[in-house]
Structure formats: structure tokens, C-alpha cells
Amino acid sequence: MSNLVSGQTGDWEVVIGMEVHAQVTSQAKLFSGSSTTFGAGPNENVSLVDAAMPGMLPVINEACVRQAVKTGLGLKADINLYSVFDRKNYFYADLPQGYQISQFKHPIVGEGVLTIELADGSAHDIGIERIHLEQDAGKSLHDQHPSKSYIDLNRSGVALMEIVSRPDLRSAEQAGAYIKKLRSILRYLGTCDGNMEEGSLRADVNVSVRRPGDELGTRTETKNLNSVRFIMQAIDYEVERQIEVIEAGGTIDQETRLFDTSTGATRQMRSKEDAHDYRYFPDPDLLPLQLTAAFVDEIKAELPELPDDIKTRMVSEYGLSSYDASVLTEERETASFYEEASKGRDRKLVANWMTSELFGALNKAGKTLANSPVSPDALGALVDLISDGTISGRIAKDVFAEMFETGSPAADIIEEKGLKQVSDSRAIEGLIEQVMAENQDKVDEYRSGKDKLFGFFVGQTMKLSGGQANPAMVNQLLKEKLK
Amino acid sequence: MSVDKDTVKKIARLARLDVPEERQEQIAGELRAILSWIEELGEVDTANVEPLASVTGHSLPLRADKVTDGNKVDDILANAPEQASGFFVVPKVVE
Numbered sequence: 001m002s003n004l005v006s007g008q009t010g011d012w013e014v015v016i017g018m019e020v021h022a023q024v025t026s027q028a029k030l031f032s033g034s035s036t037t038f039g040a041g042p043n044e045n046v047s048l049v050d051a052a053m054p055g056m057l058p059v060i061n062e063a064c065v066r067q068a069v070k071t072g073l074g075l076k077a078d079i080n081l082y083s084v085f086d087r088k089n090y091f092y093a094d095l096p097q098g099y100q101i102s103q104f105k106h107p108i109v110g111e112g113v114l115t116i117e118l119a120d121g122s123a124h125d126i127g128i129e130r131i132h133l134e135q136d137a138g139k140s141l142h143d144q145h146p147s148k149s150y151i152d153l154n155r156s157g158v159a160l161m162e163i164v165s166r167p168d169l170r171s172a173e174q175a176g177a178y179i180k181k182l183r184s185i186l187r188y189l190g191t192c193d194g195n196m197e198e199g200s201l202r203a204d205v206n207v208s209v210r211r212p213g214d215e216l217g218t219r220t221e222t223k224n225l226n227s228v229r230f231i232m233q234a235i236d237y238e239v240e241r242q243i244e245v246i247e248a249g250g251t252i253d254q255e256t257r258l259f260d261t262s263t264g265a266t267r268q269m270r271s272k273e274d275a276h277d278y279r280y281f282p283d284p285d286l287l288p289l290q291l292t293a294a295f296v297d298e299i300k301a302e303l304p305e306l307p308d309d310i311k312t313r314m315v316s317e318y319g320l321s322s323y324d325a326s327v328l329t330e331e332r333e334t335a336s337f338y339e340e341a342s343k344g345r346d347r348k349l350v351a352n353w354m355t356s357e358l359f360g361a362l363n364k365a366g367k368t369l370a371n372s373p374v375s376p377d378a379l380g381a382l383v384d385l386i387s388d389g390t391i392s393g394r395i396a397k398d399v400f401a402e403m404f405e406t407g408s409p410a411a412d413i414i415e416e417k418g419l420k421q422v423s424d425s426r427a428i429e430g431l432i433e434q435v436m437a438e439n440q441d442k443v444d445e446y447r448s449g450k451d452k453l454f455g456f457f458v459g460q461t462m463k464l465s466g467g468q469a470n471p472a473m474v475n476q477l478l479k480e481k482l483k
Numbered sequence: 484m485s486v487d488k489d490t491v492k493k494i495a496r497l498a499r500l501d502v503p504e505e506r507q508e509q510i511a512g513e514l515r516a517i518l519s520w521i522e523e524l525g526e527v528d529t530a531n532v533e534p535l536a537s538v539t540g541h542s543l544p545l546r547a548d549k550v551t552d553g554n555k556v557d558d559i560l561a562n563a564p565e566q567a568s569g570f571f572v573v574p575k576v577v578e
């Protein structure tokens with residue numbers, strides 16, 4: 001599939017790199033003991049360190065270091081046993097230190113790779129350039145007062161991982177697939193909750209265009225995109241804008257842009273003359289971070305099975321389709337629900353029931369797997385009852401609807417409503433005889449060669465049994481009786 | 484590195500310091516003198532010397548992931564020139 005975009009004067013290739021800020025899942029902040037909980041009252045989760053009071057010193061949170069290493073390992077990246085914290089200097093009202101503690105020259109994680117899969121089934125390896133640890137800033141509220149900004153430092157000092165990709169992405173679709181896959185891996189690892197609405201995962205997107213085969217064009221950076229849709233919209237807008245500018249004889253300025261969520265457009269940031277000059281230097285308050293190979297190995301041993309591996313296993317061992325395996329592994333919770341429900345059972349049948357009936361019912365009810373009225377065991381038990389012939393697949397749908405409604409186990413519903421499949425040949429023969437007696441004319445027609453009527457008899461017998469007769473036995477017995 | 488008046492102007496702005504026009508040339512001279520003094524260190528042969536991060540030999544201390552601080556809004560805001568409902572209040576800064 002070609003990713004080229006055609007302009008007025010020919011084709012253009014789009015080049016995209018992403019910097020993703022992922023909030024590290026931890027109890028306390030990166031360099032202080034205050035809480036990272038979302039939704040606290042203004043400035044409640046703030047210590048004197050976070051507010052940058054004079055004389056306060058940062059002490060690093062070991063769990064945040066582990067999380068960064070774990071993330072690196074999950075992205076098959078090099079872990080740097082030696083890394084350094086630097087000060088990135090700039091002034092903003094929600095940055096009380098006047099600098100952000102970040103990692104510049106020596107990040108904790110080096111090069112890795114993330115494989116994305118597109119709708120057309122093609123897979124692409126996207127290079128990860130680095131991951132570094134840094135502090136988040138506070139939050140400014142601009143809509144509380146006509147001439148003032150309100151500052152809440154609750155986020156100030158929360159640990160972030162900045163995950164920087166290589167400029168390997170070639171379309172908005174690829175960028176969307178990248179952020180979704182990254183989010184999924186982070187959630188499997190448990191290193192970031194991936195909650196984009198709460199700002200736990202946000203992306204800066206670098207976009208440029210060039211003639212196929214040319215050198216890289218000048219890029220713009222659109223900041224702080226907090227949904228997959230916005231990321232894709234911002235890219236589409238930038239691509240179109242840049243091509244228009246260049247084709248009209250203009251040039252692209254390397255600049256930072258903002259995305260307007262209401263119009264879907266990007267615009268230049270006002271403070272352009274303040275072209276950022278961060279004057280990075282090693283933070284004298286912090287010694288270099290030195291890890292041992294044993295520390296890294298210990299984390300490696302704790303790594304959960306990641307979605308790509310699980311998917312491969314589901315396809316090769318369980319015989320699932322690649323599509324079903326993708327759906328079932330997108331979220332860790334879904335994969336473990338499935339594993340639990342299908343263990344020791346017909347794997348494919350459970351997959352079908354999950355992806356069609358269960359997901360359909362959850363969607364309709366506006367629920368998620370986490371609050372599903374049907375537990376993995378309950379779904380598995382239902383599938384067992386289909387597999388052993390207690391109920392037919394058709395009756396099972398009614399039983400499932402009832403389970404979803406009431407939370408009762410399948411066996412109870414079947415017992416209570418008398419839905420058990422009838423596999424007793426004498427009972428089925430009785431039904432068949434009744435159908436034949438009521439339709440003597442059709443029996444005669446069938447016997448005189450109208451084979452097509454067979455389906456009619458099957459239908460009538462099933463109907464008479466309330467759908468409970470074993471369809472295979474009905475077929476077999478009908479054939480004998482109608483001879 | 485040569486420091487001229489424009490450099491002084493630039494770093495003063497980055498540091499949000501108000502350096503009056505008439506003092507800029509003088510400060511540039513002072514900075515040049517300081518830098519050339521520091522540059523004397525370049526005469527030392529450090530080809531085979533590992534960079535030294537600390538003279539104490541300590542390594543970076545690590546802290547356990549426990550919430551031990553916070554919930555002191557009054558302390559945090561004690562010196563704020565202006566505050567409202569638990570927020571710092573500053574002149575509007577918006578992009």
C-alpha cells in the first residue's frame with residue numbers, strides 16, 4: 001500500500017516521529033514523597049520539594065526507575081546502566097523550579113522497536129530512539145479569571161517517561177496504530193495506565209513532507225495531543241498545510257504548533273521569538289543513576305507475556321484467526337478473561353462467544369469486561385454445556401442473554417426453564433410422528449420424490465420441541481421415518 | 484567562547500534578568516574574564532581521566548515508593564503573593 005499523498009505538483013511522502021509522554025504508574029512522585037493520585041483538591045498532592053522551596057533536595061523513587069527499565073525491556077530496548085539527570089531550563093508559571101529535571105545526553109533506555117499492524121494486515125517495525133525519565137509540570141487553569149491564571153502543582157514532579165520514536169511513521173493511520181500499540185504494551189507492563197483523558201498519555205507529533213527519496217523536509221512539532229483521534233487529525237492537517245505552503249512556493253518554518261480540538265486545525269505558538277534554548281546541564285543535586293545487570297535481570301524475570309507473544313500463541317496453539325487473536329490481546333484484561341474462560345475447553349468456541357455475544361452485550365449495555373455480569377468461569381461453563389450437547393447453540397444464545405441479565409449460572413437457567421436439549425430418541429420419534437400425522441399430505445409428496453420438503457420436517461420438529469431437540473438426531477431419525 | 488553584548492542580552496533574557504543597556508558591555512567583559520580564567524583548566528591533560536560525578540564516592544540514594552508527604556496546602560501557599568481556593572494566582576499566561 002502506498003502512503004504517498006498527491007499534491008498539485010506531484011506526490012509527497014509524509015514523515016512522522018512521535019514523542020510520547022507516559023505517566024509512570026507509581027504511588028509517589030519521581031523525586032518527592034507526595035501522592036500521584038488523580039483528582040485531589042488543588043495543591044493537596046504537593047510537598048515543599050514539588051513547590052521548589054529553597055533548600056529542598058530531590059531523592060529519586062526506585063519504583064519509577066524500575067518502571068522505566070521495565071518499559072524499555074517491553075520495547076526490546078537497550079537499558080543503559082549509567083544515566084544522568086539534567087536540568088532543562090525554562091520559565092513558566094506551572095514550573096516552580098525554573099527547570100525540569102530530565103535526561104538529555106544519557107537517557108535510561110536506548111534503542112528499541114515496536115511493531116504495528118495496520119488494517120490491511122501489513123506489519124511495520126517502528127524504531128524507538130530512547131526513553132528518558134523526567135518530571136511533569138503543574139497545571140495552569142486559564143478560564144477561572146479574566147486576567148489571571150490559576151496554578152495547581154499536583155502534577156508537578158510526577159514521573160513521566162518520554163518515549164521518543166524514530167521518524168519511521170508514514171501516515172496518520174500508522175501514527176494511530178503506534179500510539180494504540182504503545183498504550184497496550186504499557187498497560188500490559190503496568191508501567192502506565194494509558195488513560196488519555198486524564199492526561200496519563202500525551203503525544204507531541206513531529207511532521208514533515210518530502211518528495212519520495214529526497215532528504216528529510218523541515219518539520220513542525222504539534223504539542224500535547226491527548227487522544228488517538230486528535231493525533232491523526234493534527235497530522236492530516238499539518239500534511240495538507242505543509243504541502244500547500246511548499247507548492248505555493250513557500251517554505252516550512254521549524255516551529256512548535258498547537259492543535260485546536262474544536263476546529264481540528266494547528267496554529268503557530270505565539271511566543272516564537274522565545275525559540276527554546278534550554279541550556280541543559282547535569283543536575284548538581286543528583287548523582288548519576290547507576291544500575292547493575294542483576295537489577296535489570298530481576299525486572300526482566302518479572303516481565304509479563306506481551307500482546308505480540310500471546311497473539312502468536314493464540315494463533316498457533318489455539319487455532320484462532322489472526323483477527324480474533326488481535327481483538328482478544330488488545331487489552332491485558334481481555335486476554336486474561338479469555339485465557340481463564342477457555343482453559344481446558346474448546347478455545348475457538350470460547351473465542352467466538354467472547355467476540356460476538358459477550359462483547360456485543362457489553363457494548364449494548366455500556367459495560368466493560370471489568371464489570372461484566374458474566375464471569376470467565378460462567379461463560380466457560382456455558383460453552384461446556386454446548387460442547388457436551390446439553391443445549392444447542394441456538395438455545396445457548398437465549399441462555400446467555402438470561403445470564404447477562406440476571407447473573408445466574410447457565411446450568412440453573414437451563415434447569416429452571418427446562419431448556420435441556422432433548423437427545424432421547426424415543427421422545428424425538430414421538431415429535432416426528434406427531435409432525436407426520438399433522439402433515440400427511442406433505443409426507444406423501446416427500447415420498448413421491450419431493451426431497452426438498454425434508455427441511456420443512458426438520459423445521460416443524462424443532463419448532464414442536466421448542467428448539468430443544470438435538471438437531472443431529474432429528475435429522476437422522478427423520479430420514480429413517482420418512483423412508 | 485567569546486561573549487559580546489548580544490550574548491549578554493540573550494542570556495539575560497533567558498534568565499529573566501533585567502540588565503540595562505549601559506551595563507551590558509561591562510558585564511560582557513566580566514564574563515569574558517571569568518571564562519578565560521576557567522579555560523585555563525583546558526591546559527590540564529585529562530586524556531586518561533574518567534569523569535568524576537562525585538568526590539564522596541556515594542551512589543545515588545533511592546527512595547521507596549511510599550506517600551510520605553503532601554496535604555499541606557497552607558504551607559505551600561504561605562508565601563504566594565496571591566491565592567484563591569487553594570490555587571496560586573498569577574498574571575494570565577496563555578498560549
